[in-house]
Amino acid sequence: MLRLVNTAGGSHDFTAPEFFAAAHIKADHRGFIRNGSVEIPSGQAREIALLPKAGRYKVKCTHTMHKMLGMSGEILVR
Secondary structure, three states, X not given: OEEEEOOOOXXXXXXXXXXXXXXXXXXXXXXXXEOOEEEXXXXXEEEEOEEOOOEEEEXXXXXXXXXXXXXXXXXXXX
């Protein structure tokens, strides 16, 4: 289970297209993912049932200026 929590005052997204493309995602949870991205409104959480594939994947928030503010990283699945 992947649980994404947004405690900020504005919305964010969790964008990792290669990660989501490689993962086996529960059918009724696929609707949360659009173009490799999950939108998480302010003060909310999203849970996605998935089985990730081993590898390294880039992740970032694509909202304006958010990547420049450090909202990027890497997912490592072993």
